[in-house]
Amino acid sequence: MFGRYRRARYVQTLDPARDYAEICRILTRYEFPWDYRVGFQFSVMTDLLIPSISRVLAESRNFADEGQKRFDDTMLAEYEVKRHGPDSGHGRETVRVVNNIHRRYAITNEDFLYVLVSQTLSPIDWINSYAWRRLTDHEIQALVLSARRQGELMGITGIPEDYAGFRRLLAENRTGRAVFAPVNREVAEHVLAVIVGWFPAVLRPLVGMLVPLAIAAFLDPPLPDVLGLRTPPRWFTRLVRGSMRARGLLFRVLPPRRESRPYLPRPRSYRQGWTVHDLGPSRHQSPHG
Numbered sequence: 575m576f577g578r579y580r581r582a583r584y585v586q587t588l589d590p591a592r593d594y595a596e597i598c599r600i601l602t603r604y605e606f607p608w609d610y611r612v613g614f615q616f617s618v619m620t621d622l623l624i625p626s627i628s629r630v631l632a633e634s635r636n637f638a639d640e641g642q643k644r645f646d647d648t649m650l651a652e653y654e655v656k657r658h659g660p661d662s663g664h665g666r667e668t669v670r671v672v673n674n675i676h677r678r679y680a681i682t683n684e685d686f687l688y689v690l691v692s693q694t695l696s697p698i699d700w701i702n703s704y705a706w707r708r709l710t711d712h713e714i715q716a717l718v719l720s721a722r723r724q725g726e727l728m729g730i731t732g733i734p735e736d737y738a739g740f741r742r743l744l745a746e747n748r749t750g751r752a753v754f755a756p757v758n759r760e761v762a763e764h765v766l767a768v769i770v771g772w773f774p775a776v777l778r779p780l781v782g783m784l785v786p787l788a789i790a791a792f793l794d795p796p797l798p799d800v801l802g803l804r805t806p807p808r809w810f811t812r813l814v815r816g817s818m819r820a821r822g823l824l825f826r827v828l829p830p831r832r833e834s835r836p837y838l839p840r841p842r843s844y845r846q847g848w849t850v851h852d853l854g855p856s857r858h859q860s861p862h863g
Contacts, residue, residue, distance in 0.1 A: 577830055578706075578828075578829070579707075580830065581600055581604060581830065582605070584600075585597050585712060585713060585716075586710065588716075590712055590713075590716040590719060591719065593716070594715075594717075595656075595661065595665075597716035597717075598656050598716055598717060599657065599658075599659070601709075601713060601717070602653070602656050602837065603656075603657075603836040603837045604830070605831075606697075606701050606705050606706075607831070607836075607837030608837075609697070609700055609701045609704060610700075610701065611649065611697075611837075612700055613696045613698070613699065613700025613701060614649065614652055614696060615649070616696050616789075617692045617693040617696035619762060619765060619789060619793075620696060620793070621688075621689055622758045622761050622765075623748060623752035623801065624688055624752060625753065625755035625757060625758060626682065626751075627685050627688070628755065628758045630680065631761045632757050632760055632761050634678075634679060634855070637765060637768070638764050641765070641768040641771075642768050642843050643843040643855075643856065645765070646842060647853045649839065649841070650841060650844075650848065650853060651668060651671075652693070654668040654850050655668050655669065659720070660720060660723045660727055664850075667850060669724060669728055671851060671853055671854070672728065672853070673728055674854070675853065675854040676728075683731055683732065687725075687730060687732060687743065688744075688747045688751070690721055690725045690730060691721075691734070691740045691744050691747075694717060694718060694721040695741070695744055698714055703815075703818075704815075704819055705822050705825070706822045706823070706826040714737055718736060718737045718740055721740075722734075722735075748797075752797070752800050753800060754800050754801075754802060756802075758800060758801055759801065759802030762802060762803070766786055766789075769785050770782045770785055772842075786804065787806040788806075789803065790803040791811040791813075791814045791815065
């Protein structure tokens with residue numbers, strides 16, 4: 575147990591304003607690699623609460639035409655920025671690639687802001703609800719400051735200054751802009767198809783029924799309705815949430831990840847490896863990124 579909290583104690587000796595990149599590296603590659611990743615994946619779904627975002631994704635056809643690659647690229651872009659920090663040479667190059675991808679689409683600053691805030695808070699909420707321990711205020715501040723810096727490099731304006739501001743912006747958007755539209759459900763079905771495709775073919779009919787219910791079980795009302803998902807029975811919600819909490823309790827007593835084994839992605843779209851210049855729709859890629 576003593577060793578399980580060693581990194582948490584080390585993080586407390588760091589300054590989030592100065593060391594946010596190092597803190598984020600520890601959180602995403604050692605302390606909570608699975609939980610951070612799953613929380614971030616949930617933000618892919620909750621981005622679809624805003625019809626204007628869903629319309630951009632539907633019109634791009636990236637989830638419809640190569641959904642697994644689109645999903646992997648979202649996760650890898652986040653990983654590559656966090657790997658050395660947004661201000662590192664590698665982080666800045668990753669942001670440059672992401673900006674070049676986004677430049678092809680008519681995305682408003684308002685939508686960029688929502689996605690930035692949602693993708694920051696979703697992993698925080700997941701970790702605090704289901705991981706082996708909660709994040710400290712120190713760690714939350716580092717995650718927010720890293721997101722702020724990434725947003726600045728992306729050219730996003732009006733980014734909140736702190737965690738409370740991120741919370742306010744998320745609440746305002748979900749109160750004022752999150753409404754059901756058929757396009758929300760259309761893109762959500764493409765994302766769900768990606769997830770179902772991770773399972774053996776013989777299980778996919780059953781998984782195809784359970785995955786939408788499981789995702790809805792982790793969302794508070796009325797968010798499932800906004801995505802066009804059926805709200806599951808209360809017993810099912812308690813079951814899936816309780817299972818994740820039980821996993822967190824189990825990991826609390828397991829040994830920490832060794833320094834020699836940081837989390838490394840294994841994206842299905844890049845069996846032979848990748849560089850940041852592989853990210854983005856296949857039809858727009860060039861040999862020079």
